[in-house]
Amino acid sequence: MGRPPCCDNGGVGVKKGPWKPEEDIILVSYIQQHGPGNWRSVPENTGLMRCSKSCRLRWTNYLRPGIKRGNFTPHEEGIIIHLQALLGNKWAAIASYLPQRTDNDIKNYWNTHLKKKVKRLQQQQQPQTDHHHSFHTTNSNAAAAAATSCPNYYNPSSSSSSSTHIHSSHESMQSMEPYPSNEATTNTIPKLFQFQTWMKPSPASASAANYNGAMAMQEFQDDQEVAAAAAMASSIDACKDHTCAVIGDDKSSSLEMMMAAKMGHGEAGFLINLAEFALVIAV
DNA sequence: AATTCACGCAACCGCCCAGGC
DNA sequence: TGCCTGGGCGGTTGCGTGAAT
Numbered sequence: 524m525g526r527p528p529c530c531d532n533g534g535v536g537v538k539k540g541p542w543k544p545e546e547d548i549i550l551v552s553y554i555q556q557h558g559p560g561n562w563r564s565v566p567e568n569t570g571l572m573r574c575s576k577s578c579r580l581r582w583t584n585y586l587r588p589g590i591k592r593g594n595f596t597p598h599e600e601g602i603i604i605h606l607q608a609l610l611g612n613k614w615a616a617i618a619s620y621l622p623q624r625t626d627n628d629i630k631n632y633w634n635t636h637l638k639k640k641v642k643r644l645q646q647q648q649q650p651q652t653d654h655h656h657s658f659h660t661t662n663s664n665a666a667a668a669a670a671t672s673c674p675n676y677y678n679p680s681s682s683s684s685s686s687t688h689i690h691s692s693h694e695s696m697q698s699m700e701p702y703p704s705n706e707a708t709t710n711t712i713p714k715l716f717q718f719q720t721w722m723k724p725s726p727a728s729a730s731a732a733n734y735n736g737a738m739a740m741q742e743f744q745d746d747q748e749v750a751a752a753a754a755m756a757s758s759i760d761a762c763k764d765h766t767c768a769v770i771g772d773d774k775s776s777s778l779e780m781m782m783a784a785k786m787g788h789g790e791a792g793f794l795i796n797l798a799e800f801a802l803v804i805a806v
Numbered sequence: 807a808a809t810t811c812a813c814g815c816a817a818c819c820g821c822c823c824a825g826g827c
Numbered sequence: 828t829g830c831c832t833g834g835g836c837g838g839t840t841g842c843g844t845g846a847a848t
Binding site for chain 2: 541576628
């Protein structure tokens with residue numbers, strides 16, 4: 524069985540490869556009129572010789588307003604490292620904490636920069652390999668370091684204990700710097716248009732409060748945070764399996780709660796203290 | 807100046823999931 | 828209830844570009 528490819532004409536007439544500026548303009552102007560969604564109709568109605576997926580990706584990863592490209596700050600690096608340790612390669616989930624970044628961008632940045640960086644930092648911080656013996660101390664120290672360096676990582680008053688903190692794209696667009704300064708051709712495209720009337724929250728969007736929480740996370744201070752994040756990441760790696768065995772099946776949720784607790788959370792903090800208590804007993 | 811190499815990033819591929827019928 | 832379809836996601840590829848030789 525198996526599904527046919529999204530471009531089920533067998534690829535005949537479907538253009539691949541880099542997008543041209545004129546194609547971008549066509550796509551953007553169409554979305555300006557109709558809004559994102561119903562991607563299958565986009566190539567049909569615009570005459571673009573692109574498959575619907577390609578159109579969607581081009582929009583979400585490149586043309587969508589509010590996207591910031593390149594130059595990841597230490598704040599963002601710290602967030603990515605933390606969340607990657609928590610959630611694994613759930614780039615879309617990680618991207619939801621960084622509304623200005625796309626999952627593709629984060630994924631690329633992780634693969635090309637941060638993976639090596641974290642590995643190096645973890646090697647510096649964990650020279651010994653006695654896992655069980657060093658676990659508790661390492662965890663505490665790393666957590667303390669991270670908590671000290673970034674007390675507002677999560678916004679205690681706005682985050683929920685849900686495992687999916689998705690920002691509201693509508694709120695995001697209004698509160699973020701709309702068009703970062705890039706000279707790439709494609710970055711000039713969104714500047715040609717205003718996208719406010721039709722901007723609607725994505726189905727996966729959560730509350731603006733979660734977006735505020737995400738933005739609060741960007742209040743990281745300096746390069747030390749990257750090291751702290753790496754320390755946290757290593758501690759998370761160390762305790763991941765233990766935690767899940769104790770707490771339950773929802774690994775990402777449980778770990779996220781732990782993170783939230785370490786940063787000074789409310790209810791989640793209470794729950795996670797219980798979880799950590801159980802964890803210590805288990806270890 | 808020419809060639810090779812490494813890296814970064816845009817885009818594609820294939821699988822999965824949710825919703826509609 | 829099961830099938831079909833569109834949309835979403837993570838992994839991977841391949842091209843462009845700059846550095847090194």
